[in-house]
Amino acid sequence: MGFRELINIAWQGILSNKLRSSLTVLGIVIGIASVITLMGIGEGAKKEAEKQVQSLGVNLIYVRPGAASTASISQGQGTAPTLTYEDAKAIKDTCPSVDEVAAQYQSSFQVQHGEYNTSTTVLGTEPAYPEVRNFHPARGRFFTADDMKDATRVCAIGDTVREDLFPDESAIGKQILIRGELFQVIGVMEKKGANQMTDMDDQIFIPITTGYSTLFGLNTVTGQAVKMVLARAKDGQDLQAQFQITNLLRLRHGIKSPDQDDFQIRTQMDIMQTAQSITGVFSLLLGATAGISLVVGGIGIMNIMLVSVTERTREIGIRKAIGAKFGDILWQFVLEAIILSVTGGLLGIALGMLGSDWIGRFANWTCIVTPYSVILAFAVSFGIGLFFGIYPARKAALLDPIVALRTE
Amino acid sequence: MPNNVVELHDISRVYEMGEEPLYALKQLTLSIEDGDYVAIMGTSGSGKSTLMNLIGCLDRPTEGRYLLNHKDVFHLSDDELAAIRNTTIGFVFQQFNLLSSMTAIENVMLPLVYAGVDKEQRTIRAQFALQQVGLEQRMYHRPTQLSGGQQQRVSIARAIVNKPRILLADEPTGALDSHTAEEIMALFDDLVEQGITVILVTHDGEVANRASRIVRMRDGQITSDSRIRSKNEK
Numbered sequence: 241m242g243f244r245e246l247i248n249i250a251w252q253g254i255l256s257n258k259l260r261s262s263l264t265v266l267g268i269v270i271g272i273a274s275v276i277t278l279m280g281i282g283e284g285a286k287k288e289a290e291k292q293v294q295s296l297g298v299n300l301i302y303v304r305p306g307a308a309s310t311a312s313i314s315q316g317q318g319t320a321p322t323l324t325y326e327d328a329k330a331i332k333d334t335c336p337s338v339d340e341v342a343a344q345y346q347s348s349f350q351v352q353h354g355e356y357n358t359s360t361t362v363l364g365t366e367p368a369y370p371e372v373r374n375f376h377p378a379r380g381r382f383f384t385a386d387d388m389k390d391a392t393r394v395c396a397i398g399d400t401v402r403e404d405l406f407p408d409e410s411a412i413g414k415q416i417l418i419r420g421e422l423f424q425v426i427g428v429m430e431k432k433g434a435n436q437m438t439d440m441d442d443q444i445f446i447p448i449t450t451g452y453s454t455l456f457g458l459n460t461v462t463g464q465a466v467k468m469v470l471a472r473a474k475d476g477q478d479l480q481a482q483f484q485i486t487n488l489l490r491l492r493h494g495i496k497s498p499d500q501d502d503f504q505i506r507t508q509m510d511i512m513q514t515a516q517s518i519t520g521v522f523s524l525l526l527g528a529t530a531g532i533s534l535v536v537g538g539i540g541i542m543n544i545m546l547v548s549v550t551e552r553t554r555e556i557g558i559r560k561a562i563g564a565k566f567g568d569i570l571w572q573f574v575l576e577a578i579i580l581s582v583t584g585g586l587l588g589i590a591l592g593m594l595g596s597d598w599i600g601r602f603a604n605w606t607c608i609v610t611p612y613s614v615i616l617a618f619a620v621s622f623g624i625g626l627f628f629g630i631y632p633a634r635k636a637a638l639l640d641p642i643v644a645l646r647t648e
Numbered sequence: 649m650p651n652n653v654v655e656l657h658d659i660s661r662v663y664e665m666g667e668e669p670l671y672a673l674k675q676l677t678l679s680i681e682d683g684d685y686v687a688i689m690g691t692s693g694s695g696k697s698t699l700m701n702l703i704g705c706l707d708r709p710t711e712g713r714y715l716l717n718h719k720d721v722f723h724l725s726d727d728e729l730a731a732i733r734n735t736t737i738g739f740v741f742q743q744f745n746l747l748s749s750m751t752a753i754e755n756v757m758l759p760l761v762y763a764g765v766d767k768e769q770r771t772i773r774a775q776f777a778l779q780q781v782g783l784e785q786r787m788y789h790r791p792t793q794l795s796g797g798q799q800q801r802v803s804i805a806r807a808i809v810n811k812p813r814i815l816l817a818d819e820p821t822g823a824l825d826s827h828t829a830e831e832i833m834a835l836f837d838d839l840v841e842q843g844i845t846v847i848l849v850t851h852d853g854e855v856a857n858r859a860s861r862i863v864r865m866r867d868g869q870i871t872s873d874s875r876i877r878s879k880n881e882k
């Protein structure tokens with residue numbers, strides 16, 4: 241018996257009970273569509289996280305004072321800040337894989353302009369900061385190397401600060417008071433929004449040198465302390481840069497071999513990986529939910545198939561009585577299952593893509609349908625059709641013709 | 649030397665029900681000649697259907713030997729038995745047993761589908777079989793759109809479409825009125841004339857009297873076996 245003949249028989253079987261067939265297809269459609277949509281949401285979350293991390297600036301290396309591990313209490317480093325402005329300068333001057341450096345020291349202060357005042361973070365940093373952070377002035381300018389050298393009293397303010405202090409006039413060129421010290425506003429930063437706990441817009445940027453001489457003062461132990469050094473590695477040299485910085489700082493801080501670093505280094509890569517592992521868990525959860533719905537759907541299909549075999553026992557008996565062989569019956573039911581699941585699979589993929597598109601459009605969430613999820617969903621639907629189709633089909637094909645005929 | 653298409657030797661069919669085994673057929677021996685027309689009669693529960701199912705290879709005997717066309721069917725696999733049901737034997741059931749989702753002609757074509765006959769040949773042969781039973785006007789009706797007699801004729805067309813050696817009919821007129829039954833019986837007469845061996849089960853003495861030989865059964869055994877006319881006599 242030819243394959244086309246078998247397909248024909250299977251197709252007739254499907255058409256002979258349209259309600260049952262459509263219910264089966266519906267089960268698969270829902271399973272597949274939810275897998276694709278949920279995986280799309282997970283993938284979207286991953287991409288979103290990557291984008292946010294990337295927007296912090298590329299190839300960034302964060303150097304902070306303090307031991308990397310909290311377990312190393314025995315290190316006896318005391319509480320004194322261990323990272324200095326000198327360290328930052330040394331990194332810039334001696335690490336070949338480092339391309340830009342911006343040291344930063346920040347503290348909270350009361351600021352005032354005329355009748356308006358607010359409390360905000362004042363961040364002392366270097367001219368490379370906008371470049372490294374990918375965070376530029378929208379109007380005016382950022383301070384320059386000359387401002388650094390002369391420790392001029394200039395500042396660039398974030399958009400939130402501008403709103404607080406200059407609700408109805410231009411800020412550029414005006415004087416503000418930071419803890420009673422006069423500073424001239426030379427720039428207003430672009431709006432950036434919050435990122436990693438800090439509201440980027442609620443900050444005032446001053447030359448770090450000016451900061452030491454006016455607001456921050458000097459640390460009794462280390463002098464010009466910094467809270468973080470932002471270093472940007474040359475393209476593709478993240479690892480080398482990290483290595484060079486580590487070596488340099490260990491040397492400068494006199495740390496010998498078994499001792500632990502008194503600073504910590506994190507790269508953009510680390511942060512990205514953390515973000516990815518978080519969204520990875522999220523994706524996994526969504527995937528598992530979707531997977532369960534697929535399995536439940538599959539069991540539903542098997543149920544319908546089993547019922548269908550029982551319902552059609554007499555038909556099977558008749559077919560066998562007039563000469564259908566074991567394989568003929570088996571193939572009829574297996575092919576019915578495959579046709580239904582492939583149809584359901586294709587419809588499910590279409591619905592899943594449509595659903596992802598809607599979520600992307602109306603829920604304002606990036607929902608990315610990957611070829612991988614489509615292939616997976618399709619393979620699973622095909623597998624379910626085969627797997628959950630074969631058992632009932634075999635049961636049908638093994639029926640004794642006389643027993644099958646006698647059933648009502 | 650008669651040519652026996654069916655030879656049953658000491659056939660038993662036992663159903664294991666509860667403690668006592670139930671003998672639906674008990675050491676039954678029966679031979680049927682090629683081209684003969686045999687009626688099987690007997691009280692309800694005497695084993696007629698059981699016997700027909702065995703001859704039709706729908707069931708296997710518990711004991712005994714069954715030679716179909718001189719070949720022992722004991723060793724045949726399920727698929728080989730299916731092939732025999734498909735080509736050597738035509739079965740007409742009391743309940744017609746048509747597939748309700750298919751038209752008359754599709755039902756008649758079904759054995760040919762399983763025989764691997766191509767579509768064009770199938771159509772020609774199914775049309776011919778339906779003509780033989782006088783249903784050429786009803787080919788595209790579904791069973792539910794046909795009368796009982798018409799449905800039985802469709803099932804006869806299905807039984808003969810593959811040109812079987814043997815036609816088995818278990819109470820083919822049981823569900824029909826006497827006039828319709830008469831039409832069906834006339835059909836069987838035709839088939840016998842064409843050389844097909846016909847074996848039918850009936851409760852109706854008039855129906856039985858059209859056959860050449862009447863076998864009576866009781867409690868799974870043959871009680872009488874009489875030839876009422878010679879094989880080829882009309």
Ligand SMILES: Nc1ncnc2c1ncn2[C@@H]1O[C@H](COP(=O)(O)OP(=O)(O)OP(=O)(O)O)[C@@H](O)[C@H]1O
Pocket residue numbers: 663665670671672690691692693694695696697698699
């Ligand atoms: N599947 C079965 N399981 C158990 N016993 C069975 C089975 N089929 C038939 N029998 C028993 O075998 C005996 C013969 O049954 P069979 O159907 O052959 O009788 P019959 O002569 O065709 O009767 P009827 O004229 O009523 O159709 C009966 O006693 C019946 O109860």
Ligand SMILES: [Mg+2]
Pocket residue numbers: 696697698818
């Ligand atoms: Mg019976």
